[in-house]
Amino acid sequence: MAVIEVKGLSKTFKVKLKDKGFKGSLKAMVKPKYKTVNAVRDISFTVDKGEIIAFIGPNGAGKSTTIKMMTSILFPDKGSIKILDFDPKKDRKKLSYEIGTVFGQKEQLWTHLTPYDNFKFFGAIYDIPEKAVEKKIDELKMLFELDEFINTPVRNLSLGQRIRCEIVASLIHNPKILFLDEPTIGLDPVVKENIRSLIKRMNKEYKTTIFLTSHDVGDIEKLCKRVIIINNGQIVLDDSMDNLKYHYLNKKIVEAKMKERVNLDDEDGITILKDKGYNLKIEVDTTKRSVADAIKLLNPDNIIDINISNIPLEDIISSIYQNKDQL
């Protein structure tokens, strides 16, 4: 069952232009010039209940604008959005009871208060009876392991602890969909991993649909089964994580240390990435050429050391950012 339906969504912004220098400033005051920026262009997608979906793209791709339209912060110019059968444009207040948002770069907790007082505050904001709030806090305290610091003022918490509390605060009103905007930004690898497993656990426990944006490939790889990539305001890829990987797993990276110099040129199915005489790095397209073939070209007797690996997901994604035609 689709809980998010986006159809033909577009949004343009008018950006003021200014010539350089003082003269330019004066001119802009008298006769301002504007440029139209197409932030989001005709995008459509649906998200099913309980899905964890990654919505990614380079800076300025239109991610934030799309999320803001979905959470009723911005109004779309064209197209329609349905979130749990609500139109964010018209049913802003009703929708706010059904969704939660966490912005990794934005604190929504009161820093002078303890997490516990903060959660009570959010409970009141969402009109939840006091007893129900306390029950929910207890439940989330266990799930997110907050026991140690639930009574410490937020300003004294570490970043990882704070993010955990931010997520809990956004879950107090039992949202059906959670929008997570870069939840692991600035965290160390151990804490990142911990947050990811907590998000996964929450998704399993409450069947919360999670709409995640992140620049961290680890987040996407470990959490999401489906990924939507947006660039220049358009969707360039909407596919399952498995398909995305499978497509690129056809390519292998072979790094070899040689006894003697090898003169190798680009051939069908083989691309030379680095050639330093005795050290070679080549990409093999296994749909055209087998890895064994490539090794034969190098001459196995000549090889001192060899390493065969998949293309890192990070590289896959950045190549999609740079050129969607490569797909």
Next chain:
Amino acid sequence: MKKYWFIIKTEIMSNLQYRFDVIFGFVSYFILLFILFNLWRYLYSDTSGLINGYSMSQMMWYVVMTEILWMTLGGRKFNTKICNDVKTGNITYNINKPYSYIGYSLSMHLGDILVKGVLYVLIGMLIGFIFLGHFPSLSIIEIIVVIIASLLATIISIFIIMALGLISFFIEDATPFYWVYSKLILILGTIFPIEYFPTVLQKVLNFSPIYVVSYGPAKLFVDFSWDKAITIIGAQLIYLVITYGICKLIYQKGVKRISVNGG
């Protein structure tokens, strides 16, 4: 309404630990009163005489009251907060929460200043009593009316300052509007009652915000009458509706402009 009360309560809790600014406020409050008291002593060479209908002790209590209102208000801090909320885009994070930004900001600021207000009242009364040896003669019910008028005055002031801050939606820097407003209140609203000004100006001031945010409660405090109480509270209620309406209008127009500023 319950949620807004919770916001007030939470803000009080959040602020109880940080009260250094209040102590500094007390010092400047004390210095200001001291200077003005001496000024009135000088002007009222005959302490039993009246100037523009006010006795010396009424003038002193008038200043105690207007200064309590002004110092409690913390207008500059609030104005800066609203301007920053708009400029940094923080305001957008309030849009998808189930409360109104205006109600939320009002409750936050009331929570911020409530404890401070009580302390200023205590200190103001103490200073006035030490200098003058008596309190204005008011019955309990009259005191309650003065408190209501003071609360209304504070809420109207908060709406006015909020509206001035929300202008940030449309121009780069809206702080000068508050600067002008605060100076007008200081000159025309805190030191002298409206009766001290030329007749033409009095007519203007009687319809200006100064009448409801500063003069009104202080006048009732030093020279209470039920006629005046009804006029003043009536005017305050009208102002309350108007200033809230203006905030709402600016906010609604402004929020649509957020889309211009982008994601």
